[in-house]
Amino acid sequence: xxxxxxxxxxxxxxxxxxxxxxTYQTSGFYGLSxxxxxxxxAPTFLSYNALDGLEETGRFSSFLSRSDSYGYLLLQExxxxxxxxxxxxxxxxxxxLIFGKGTTLSVSS
Amino acid sequence: xxxxxxHPSWVICKSGTSVKIECRSLDFQxxxxxxxxxxxxxxxxxxxTSNEGSKATYEQGVEKDKFLINHASxxxxxxxxxxxxxxDSSFYICSAKGGAGANEKLFFGSGTQLSxx
Numbered sequence: 001x002x003x004x005x006x007x008x009x010x011x012x013x014x015x016x017x018x019x020x021x022x023t024y025q026t027s028g029f030y031g032l033s034x035x036x037x038x039x040x041x042a043p044t045f046l047s048y049n050a051l052d053g054l055e056e057t058g059r060f061s062s063f064l065s066r067s068d069s070y071g072y073l074l075l076q077e078x079x080x081x082x083x084x085x086x087x088x089x090x091x092x093x094x095x096x097l098i099f100g101k102g103t104t105l106s107v108s109s
Numbered sequence: 110x111x112x113x114x115x116h117p118s119w120v121i122c123k124s125g126t127s128v129k130i131e132c133r134s135l136d137f138q139x140x141x142x143x144x145x146x147x148x149x150x151x152x153x154x155x156x157x158t159s160n161e162g163s164k165a166t167y168e169q170g171v172e173k174d175k176f177l178i179n180h181a182s183x184x185x186x187x188x189x190x191x192x193x194x195x196x197d198s199s200f201y202i203c204s205a206k207g208g209a210g211a212n213e214k215l216f217f218g219s220g221t222q223l224s225x226x
Contacts, residue, residue, distance in 0.1 A: 033214065042115075042202055042217040043153065087152065096143040096204075097215050101152045 002026040002090055004100035011106045012078050020073045020103045022088035031091035032071045034062050037102070038084045047073065048091070075105070083107045111137050111207035115218025122193055123226055130188045130221045132203030138183035139205035143215070144176075147200040159186040193225045 006022045022032065031050040035043035047055055049064035049071060061074040075082055085104050089097040112135040122128050132142055140161045145153040157178055158166040165178035175197075177189040186205075190197055200222050204215040 040222075042220045044217070045214055048214060091214075096155045096158055098155070099145075099153045104150075 002092070002098045004088055004090060004098070006086075006088055006100045006103050008101065009104045009106070011108070014078055014080060014107060014109050016078050018075045018078060018105065020075075020086050020088075020105070022071050022073070022100055024069050024071075024088070024090055024100075026069075026090050026092065026098075028092050029066065029090070032062075032064055033089045033091055033097060034060075034073045035087045035089060035099075036084050037087065043087065046086075050091075078107050080107050080109065111135075111205070111216045113139075113203065113205050113216045113218045115203050115221060117221055118219055119222040119224075121224045121226065124194055125192055128190045128193055128223060130190075130201055130203070130223075132186045132188070132205070132218050134184045134205045134207075134216075137205075137207055139186075139207075140183060142180060142186040142203055142205045144178065144186075144188050145202045145204065147202060147220075149200075153202065156188075190223065193223070195225045198223055198225045 004024045012018045033048045034046040036046050037043045047062035049062050054063045059076045064071040085102045087102045088100045114133045116131045142159040144156045146156050147153045155168050156171045159178045159180040161180045161183050167173045180186040200220050202220040203218040207216050
């Protein structure tokens with residue numbers, strides 16, 4: 001089967017940098033995605049890694065190490081609006097995404 | 110980017126009634142759509158995979174006779190919660206695949222908050 005582990009909660013202050021880690025177990029790995037979800041809203045796509053290394057998209061970056069079955073989401077210059085839940089998710093060819101349990105990020109001023 | 114429209118965004122119903130939720134891909138064709146359920150403060154749990162023109166594939170523990178899925182066209186999938194009970198109250202989210210190969214990603218509808226009284 002598949003499983004993902006990520007911290008349940010992270011807190012930080014505005015302007016800081018936060019890293020949310022995700023470890024996974026799976027067969028047939030295709031890629032690791034990251035989604036953001038605000039309370040009451042649908043998940044929105046943030047980033048995707050199919051190969052090892054860092055993907056940068058503005059203030060958000062995502063890293064993947066397939067040999068370590070590990071990835072992380074890096075959020076820089078944190079803003080209050082970044083307070084949300086962040087999910088890592090496994091992409092497997094031809095199947096639905098399998099989501100981790102989510103990390104609740106709280107950003108304070 | 111690809112847009113997935115989900116309707117209604119919220120619904121309140123009496124116990125024992127049925128509720129239909131629609132999921133449409135607006136600017137692309139989706140041969141496969143996925144239905145997720147999310148309880149408060151929890152992760153998204155895959156309920157079923159909806160394939161255009163064929164029967165849906167349900168995840169273990171999901172009652173296919175209770176959660177009826179119809180994917181009659183390349184742009185529309187529906188989920189009907191039959192004989193709803195309070196324990197079915199949840200946030201239901203549909204999604205569709207866009208892109209291809211390594212760029213394939215899921216696009217989500219806005220979700221439906223179902224409250225069963």
